[in-house]
Amino acid sequence: MANALFYLMALVTVAAALGVVLSKSPMRCVLSLLAAFFCLAVIYLLAGFQFLAAAQILVYAGAILVLFLFVIMLLNLGAPGTADRIDARMFSRPNVVLVFLVGGALLMAGAIAVRKSVPIPAGQDIPEHGIDSISALAGEMFGRYLLPFEAVSMLLLATAVAVVVLAKRDRGPRNSGGGA
Amino acid sequence: MTVPAEHMLVLAAILFAIGAAGFFLRRNVIVVLMCIELMLNAANLSLLAASRMHTLEAGVTAPSLEGPLFAIFVIVIAAVEAAVGLALVIALYRNRQSVNLEDVAELKD
Numbered sequence: 001m002a003n004a005l006f007y008l009m010a011l012v013t014v015a016a017a018l019g020v021v022l023s024k025s026p027m028r029c030v031l032s033l034l035a036a037f038f039c040l041a042v043i044y045l046l047a048g049f050q051f052l053a054a055a056q057i058l059v060y061a062g063a064i065l066v067l068f069l070f071v072i073m074l075l076n077l078g079a080p081g082t083a084d085r086i087d088a089r090m091f092s093r094p095n096v097v098l099v100f101l102v103g104g105a106l107l108m109a110g111a112i113a114v115r116k117s118v119p120i121p122a123g124q125d126i127p128e129h130g131i132d133s134i135s136a137l138a139g140e141m142f143g144r145y146l147l148p149f150e151a152v153s154m155l156l157l158a159t160a161v162a163v164v165v166l167a168k169r170d171r172g173p174r175n176s177g178g179g180a
Numbered sequence: 181m182t183v184p185a186e187h188m189l190v191l192a193a194i195l196f197a198i199g200a201a202g203f204f205l206r207r208n209v210i211v212v213l214m215c216i217e218l219m220l221n222a223a224n225l226s227l228l229a230a231s232r233m234h235t236l237e238a239g240v241t242a243p244s245l246e247g248p249l250f251a252i253f254v255i256v257i258a259a260v261e262a263a264v265g266l267a268l269v270i271a272l273y274r275n276r277q278s279v280n281l282e283d284v285a286e287l288k289d
Contacts, residue, residue, distance in 0.1 A: 002181035010191045017195055020214055021202035029211050033218070036195075040221055046181045047188065047232050052224075052248050059255050064217065064262045071266045072210060075273050099201055106197050110190040117186035120236060131235050132248035140245045141252075152256050159260045166267035169274075 006046050013039040027078040030068050037061050050130040051137060188229035196222035209272065209279045213265045220258045224251045 016039065019032030037060045044053040072078050141149055199218030206212055231247020238244065269279055276283055 003183050006183045017198040026210050029214055033214050049228055067262055113186045117184035119184050120182045131243045159263055163263050163267040167270050
């Protein structure tokens, strides 16, 4: 049952990822990405990562995609008529040949890996509370990985400042006319 | 779930390839950023598959926590990247009235 659900979710994830790449309108890309993230969260849950599944929904679907949606609506790019015309050239011959070469190599590697894989015996499964119990994660994060944690928090602070500076409307003397 | 880790890794590889293809082929900056998110998710999935494999090998008393930890860091980096990228998109649109990568190719020639 859980295995069938995994393969179903994997299929839907790949289809949604293809939708992100192939959709003309950015709005449809965002919705496909949302579907892919939800399916990935289900896969995390099945694999025994409960906290990561929750974080995936909260941060990716809840924050990052809303940011994308916000920018698309702010710049008014969602209408189907605004689909960029140059995207029609993405199926030019060199591109298609490249994609087929890389995809073929990947499929072959995948087939070899899948043929060599051994299924996990049914009795040996993940613990009831999942692999990433929050207390164990917190112990590691504030113990051995304290320095990366602090580095990431500094990065977040710097980002908050940088984004405000980048997105601020430039009201310099040149725009207001005249100058000093 | 008794799916072997290799199947999860293959799914991650397919997702990464799709994201990379979109990154190289699309011309809309916002879609390119979405493709980067897709690739980061594939990296997360492979980290978690490795963590699961090691946990099942070592037994449930010693779960391998490096995978989920680094996946959390990757999620944070993805959020940071999306915020900065979209701020750049807004600044770009303000200057050029376009989000098409073909219109900002001055450095190419």
